[in-house]
Amino acid sequence: MKLVIKNLSKTYANGVSALQNISLTIPQGMFGLLGPNGAGKSTLMRTIATLQEADSGSVFLDEIDVLNDKQAIRERLGYLPQDFGLYPRISTETLLDHIAQMKGIGNKGERKELVASTLNKVNLYKERKKSLGTFSGGMRQRFGIAQAMIGNPSLIIVDEPTAGLDPAERNRFYNLLSELGENTIVILSTHIVEDVNTLCSSMAVICKGSVLMQGKPKEALDKVEGKIFQKAIQKSQLHEYREKYQVISTKLHEGKLSLRIESDGNPGNGFEQVQPDLEDVYFSLISTKVDLITI
Numbered sequence: 075m076k077l078v079i080k081n082l083s084k085t086y087a088n089g090v091s092a093l094q095n096i097s098l099t100i101p102q103g104m105f106g107l108l109g110p111n112g113a114g115k116s117t118l119m120r121t122i123a124t125l126q127e128a129d130s131g132s133v134f135l136d137e138i139d140v141l142n143d144k145q146a147i148r149e150r151l152g153y154l155p156q157d158f159g160l161y162p163r164i165s166t167e168t169l170l171d172h173i174a175q176m177k178g179i180g181n182k183g184e185r186k187e188l189v190a191s192t193l194n195k196v197n198l199y200k201e202r203k204k205s206l207g208t209f210s211g212g213m214r215q216r217f218g219i220a221q222a223m224i225g226n227p228s229l230i231i232v233d234e235p236t237a238g239l240d241p242a243e244r245n246r247f248y249n250l251l252s253e254l255g256e257n258t259i260v261i262l263s264t265h266i267v268e269d270v271n272t273l274c275s276s277m278a279v280i281c282k283g284s285v286l287m288q289g290k291p292k293e294a295l296d297k298v299e300g301k302i303f304q305k306a307i308q309k310s311q312l313h314e315y316r317e318k319y320q321v322i323s324t325k326l327h328e329g330k331l332s333l334r335i336e337s338d339g340n341p342g343n344g345f346e347q348v349q350p351d352l353e354d355v356y357f358s359l360i361s362t363k364v365d366l367i368t369i
């Protein structure tokens with residue numbers, strides 16, 4: 075099973091070109107879609123989820139023509155949007171039952187069992203009588219996954235799901251997602267590199283509506299191997315260093331600025347070579363398109 079996106083473009087009425095000829099092949103497993111704010115991730119996710127129209131291009135889930143056979147894809151899709159609307163006063167159990175019904179599970183007994191087992195999987199069974207309005211952010215996201223996974227979808231889309239979760243909830247959420255990735259396509263759209271690093275066997279980076287890379291995280295790392303150097307400088311020296319070097323990221327550490335640069339050879343001047351991580355890959359790609367360096 076794979077999702078094949080070809081030459082997808084979308085320009086909004088205000089002239090913003092959110093997707094510019096995007097082509098991606100997404101295999102089974104967890105796929106990370108990384109990009110900064112405004113990259114076009116949500117536009118792409120909503121288009122695949124048939125919630126908005128593209129101007130041109132095609133999307134196929136195996137033989138299903140996603141953009142033209144919306145009903146067929148909706149039956150096989152689980153979607154957790156970025157702003158997940160809740161019905162604050164309805165109990166968790168009732169709402170999930172309702173969603174299962176909408177997804178075509180007509181038999182009441184079968185639905186009851188499915189709702190119970192799904193709530194168990196996301197660790198909300200004990201909370202089943204509580205209304206969603208009383209949930210914490212992490213509980214809400216776990217409910218969001220429950221409603222996305224019900225009905226056995228072959229494609230699951232989750233849009234920036236870990237924003238605002240504490241580390242324990244984030245871990246729980248990671249575990250849930252990685253289980254889902256075992257026999258479906260799960261697209262995880264995020265600007266958090268750590269999410270992709272932890273979970274995804276393949277990935278893409280998009281920025282300003284274009285694909286900057288796609289492949290396996292390991293292949294992306296190999297491309298910057300031996301090219302990342304680090305040095306601590308004073309904040310006031312940043313401008314001078316940016317003139318001389320290809321600065322890809324900065325981090326404040328104990329009041330000093332830890333600078334990471336990309337260089338084909340050893341830059342000298344007190345720079346130390348470091349083992350690249352996925353964040354370096356991401357910043358190296360993104361820095362060609364947008365300036366993310368601020369202090």
Ligand SMILES: Nc1ncnc2c1ncn2[C@@H]1O[C@H](COP(=O)(O)OP(=O)(O)OP(=O)(O)O)[C@@H](O)[C@H]1O
Nearest residue numbers: 086088090092109110111112113114115116117118
């Ligand atoms: N309905 C809309 N009308 C006009 N412009 C829009 C609309 N939705 C998104 N945009 C613009 O399209 C671009 C891509 O937005 P999109 O929400 O797809 O990005 P994103 O990668 O999901 O960003 P974020 O991480 O901030 O959610 C942005 O410049 C955004 O301002």
